[in-house]
Each structure stands twice: as C-alpha cells, then as structure tokens.
Amino acid sequence: MLIEKEVNPSFEDFIFNWDYKFYFLVGGYGSSKSYHVALKLILKLLQEKRTALVVREVFDTIRDSCYSLLEEIVTDMGLDDRIKFTASPMQVKFPNGSKIIFKGMDKPSKLKSINNVSIVWIEECSEVKYAGFKELLGRLRHPSLSLHMILSTNPVSKDNWTYKHFFRNDKKKIFILDDEELYKKRIVITNKTYYHHSLADDNLFLPKSYIEQLDELKTYDPDLYRIARKGRFGVNGKRVLPQFEIAPHYEVLQAIGNIRNPIRRVGFDFGFEKSYNALIRMCIDDDKKILYIYWEYYKNQMTDDRTAVEISEFKDTQEQINADSAEPKTIKYYRQQGFNIRGAKKFQGSRLQNTKKVKRFKKIICSSNCTNTIAELKDLTYAVDKNGEIIEDEFNIDPHTFSSIWYGLDGYEVADIKEQKYDDSVYNKGRGLKNNVYHGRKGGTVF
Known part of the structure; x- marks a missing residue:
C-alpha cells in the first residue's frame, strides 16, 4: 500500500531512524515535535507487529493530546478504515496486530499488567517523576524486538531530572552533552541517545501570528519566552506569578x-x-x-x-x-x-x-x-x-x-499557545512543507 505524507524537513531523519534505544526531543512551542513522534509511531507499527505504550503523568490529559493527535494523523492518511480507535479502554489497533495502549503515571498500579512493550513514548516527560521514568524502563522489554523509548518535552528548569539525566548533573559530576551544542547542531547522537531540538521556525506551516504571540512572551514572562520561543533549558525564577x-x-x-x-x-x-x-x-x-x-x-x-x-x-x-x-x-x-x-x-x-x-x-x-x-x-x-x-x-x-x-x-x-488549533487547511493536513514530498526510506515519506 502506497502512503504519502508531508513532513517538516527538520524531522525527516528522526521519523525513519530506529537505530537507538533513546530518542530525546526537546524544543519550543509549535515546533511539531509531538506530531512527528506520533507519525513515527504509526509508521513503525504499520511495518512491524509491536505493542507501544504512550504515557503522560496524568492519565486524564492523554485523550485530548496524544490520543486525539494519533487519531487526527490516521484520518489524514486515509487509514481510519484499517486502524481502529477505542475509547474504553483507550487503545489503537492495527490490521497487523500492532496496538498502542495509554497509561498515566498517576495510576502506577496499571503498569504492572503491561507485557511485551517494545516502544514507550513519554509525552511531556519533564512532568513525569524520575522514579516513574525508571519504572517505565523496567516495563520496556520484549524477547526478540528492538527496544525504544521516545521522550518529548518543552524545556524547563535545569533542575528538572530530564536535564540532569540527558545533559549534565553537576552535583554528581555527570556530563553527557552540552545543551548549547544541541541548540546549535539541532541533532546530536551520543551515549546511545538520539537528541533532537526544534523551534516554531521549523514548522513551516505555522501562521505568522503564532510566532508573534511567542515573541510577545519576552516582555511579560522571560522564563516562558526561553521555553516556548527559544526551546532552551535554564534556571527558572522562583516567583510563581511574575506577571x-x-x-x-x-x-x-x-x-x-x-x-x-x-x-x-x-x-x-x-x-x-x-x-x-x-x-x-x-x-x-x-x-x-x-x-x-x-x-x-x-x-x-x-x-x-x-x-x-x-x-x-x-x-x-x-x-x-x-x-x-x-x-x-x-x-x-x-x-x-x-x-x-x-x-x-x-x-x-x-x-x-x-x-x-x-x-x-x-x-x-x-x-x-x-x-x-x-x-x-x-x-x-x-x-x-x-x-x-x-x-x-x-x-x-x-x-x-x-x-x-x-x-x-x-x-x-x-x-x-502550544495547544492552539489553526484553520489553515494545509497546516492541518500536512504540517509540513507543501510541494516538497520526499521519496524513499531515508529522507522520504512514501511507503
């Protein structure tokens, strides 16, 4: 079956790369990182029979985020007659026997019954506790298939466990990657981890007004500007309500x-x-x-x-x-x-x-x-x-x-800002570069 899907060029390599155990995506609002993680997951489960687990800290937030995003992509690809979504229990089932299950870390007992999960996607991983991350590592196991964990997040404080685990922890004298190097190179592979950095500028179908909204943050919330517009970790101000x-x-x-x-x-x-x-x-x-x-x-x-x-x-x-x-x-x-x-x-x-x-x-x-x-x-x-x-x-x-x-x-x-929907039909359909459909496996979108 031939499937064509437009993607943002900055995510082409990421979508087709399955060479590493860990994929860490960090960036600003509107960069389309969650969209491309969802697309990557769908394509992999169409190709191979696997069980994937999608996780957020709070289960109630999944339906309106990861679940609806996956459903949107499947519908856009014209596969809604083959890939079935069920609301209770929340699952996605593929014609080859693959499936996606959804769990929240606020209900850890639900994780104990999970078996043969070979891919885990932790959305907004900075909100998940470090103990939860380590628990999920233990649930990632399969007797024969390669194992992969995808973590996506907006950057937060350098005090957050995601920075200390994937970049540096000065107290424990652990150094893995300088985040400034990632901001410069955009893709870095080190320590068996594929790092990807993205900004709203990488999403070529964002309206200009959205970028302007992000730029406005600089005047009234510098911390959020650093996170949303620049996609960078930093030291948060301690005031809860600076505005x-x-x-x-x-x-x-x-x-x-x-x-x-x-x-x-x-x-x-x-x-x-x-x-x-x-x-x-x-x-x-x-x-x-x-x-x-x-x-x-x-x-x-x-x-x-x-x-x-x-x-x-x-x-x-x-x-x-x-x-x-x-x-x-x-x-x-x-x-x-x-x-x-x-x-x-x-x-x-x-x-x-x-x-x-x-x-x-x-x-x-x-x-x-x-x-x-x-x-x-x-x-x-x-x-x-x-x-x-x-x-x-x-x-x-x-x-x-x-x-x-x-x-x-x-x-x-x-x-x-990062959850706003737009009426731009091309953006909703492709979320990628119009009139620039790539072909082949590496750097391609035809399967």
Whole structure:
C-alpha cells in the first residue's frame, strides 16, 4: 500500500531512524515535535507487529493530546478504515496486530499488567517523576524486538531530572552533552541517545501570528519566552506569578468596566483553625488574557453559620461560587442556606495543572483593596526539595487565595499557545512543507 505524507524537513531523519534505544526531543512551542513522534509511531507499527505504550503523568490529559493527535494523523492518511480507535479502554489497533495502549503515571498500579512493550513514548516527560521514568524502563522489554523509548518535552528548569539525566548533573559530576551544542547542531547522537531540538521556525506551516504571540512572551514572562520561543533549558525564577501586578482599586474597576465580554468568576477555599476561608471575586479579559482580582473575603476561626451571615450578599446576587470539592458537607450547608455553590473539579495532578493555568495569563492585576491576596501572591515562591530543586506544585506558604483562584477558574481554560488549533487547511493536513514530498526510506515519506 502506497502512503504519502508531508513532513517538516527538520524531522525527516528522526521519523525513519530506529537505530537507538533513546530518542530525546526537546524544543519550543509549535515546533511539531509531538506530531512527528506520533507519525513515527504509526509508521513503525504499520511495518512491524509491536505493542507501544504512550504515557503522560496524568492519565486524564492523554485523550485530548496524544490520543486525539494519533487519531487526527490516521484520518489524514486515509487509514481510519484499517486502524481502529477505542475509547474504553483507550487503545489503537492495527490490521497487523500492532496496538498502542495509554497509561498515566498517576495510576502506577496499571503498569504492572503491561507485557511485551517494545516502544514507550513519554509525552511531556519533564512532568513525569524520575522514579516513574525508571519504572517505565523496567516495563520496556520484549524477547526478540528492538527496544525504544521516545521522550518529548518543552524545556524547563535545569533542575528538572530530564536535564540532569540527558545533559549534565553537576552535583554528581555527570556530563553527557552540552545543551548549547544541541541548540546549535539541532541533532546530536551520543551515549546511545538520539537528541533532537526544534523551534516554531521549523514548522513551516505555522501562521505568522503564532510566532508573534511567542515573541510577545519576552516582555511579560522571560522564563516562558526561553521555553516556548527559544526551546532552551535554564534556571527558572522562583516567583510563581511574575506577571502579578497591583493597581489602585478604582483603576481595576474601570478596567473591568471596559472589557468587551467580561467573564466573572468566584472561588472559595475553606479553612478554620490555621487556614483561612478565602473567597475571591475575579474578572477575566479573555481577549487580552488578563485576570483581574477585585474583591476578597479572608478570615479564619469562623464557623460556617457566621461566615454565611458575613457573605450573605452572594445569596442576593446568586453569583456562582466554585468551591473546594474536598468539603462536600460544607458545600451542602451553604447550598441549603441559599447560596449558588458547587464543587470545583479536583484530580491527581490538578495542583500542577491549575498552577500552569494561572501562569498562562499575560497579566494578573490585583486591586489594592485585596491586601491578603497581595500578601500571599505578590512574592509567592516555589518550595524546594532537600536538593534545592523546585517543586512545581508546592509553595513557600499555603496560599489560600491561590486555591480560591484555582477553584474559581474551574471549567475555564486560558489559551495555551502550544495547544492552539489553526484553520489553515494545509497546516492541518500536512504540517509540513507543501510541494516538497520526499521519496524513499531515508529522507522520504512514501511507503
């Protein structure tokens, strides 16, 4: 069967190369690295009967990322009548008996039943814990087939295990590869590992507006600019919200009044003894990706009946309150008292995902009246472990207002630049270089 598929030239060698055990792909947003990993996987499983395992740290994130990407490629190649996707259990089955299975590291017990996996793809591998990576190495085994592990990620801090394992670990005096050499050469092979670096510029079908968005990051989030635009590891600033600003209350209200389509949200984090009841009113400018915080209630040592009296205005306005779902009895009480309140969704890994969501706002502007929110968030920093490494979902304090913001934003997504979809039909179909279809095995796309 003849299959033609366009690819970005910078990924041609990678797609057809199966000479190494490890493939480490790192780069900026929109570089199409995940797309080409998925394509590489499909082509290999069409050629040979294999079982491949696709992994992310949180299982719930797989369906809308790896699974949907594989499905999109199969459909685009006209193979959806031969390659079958099932949602429960989540699997992809090939006509020759090959299959792809999906697992999350938040459910490690599910890995124990896996057998004869000869290819593992760890997407967003920097989010997987090092212990999880080593566990997956143990699951990669087959009596006769060659073994391969593909790791794809956006670069993060040099404190992350991916940098220490694949580049250098100064504390243990381990040196494998200078990352600057990879940025220069783009493809480096060393220590039985195939390294690949890519940028948005390598994806020839990205619209100019996307590149401009990435360039804008330089002005309001240098760390994200380094990651998203330059695709480089670095030393992250310790502040969790570097875009957090304080403005006079009247200016915040005036700015909210000028939003074309304001999205208003309320979040509620419960507390009593040492923690606090933190109730936050917010307004989102979705067009400009700005989060405004303009009202707060912040008290502890308060029983629910006393708090209900003090926040009774919410019964009159019937504003929807998204609250901590870990307290169903408290939520039920407030609902019985006439409040429009519901539990926000929580899942394994939600702290990290919610933190990333808030960090995607270009600006977070807080009213000067919200003194407790300012006290908690202005200089909020990441906690570090015993080795001095940043823990991305833990902080130097327990920021109750930050939790309130998480809950209030439940169901709302800040557009993640790297996950944006485009209407450009050529980009969606080929994600490669138009009118430049290559032939043959090496540097080719015809099978």
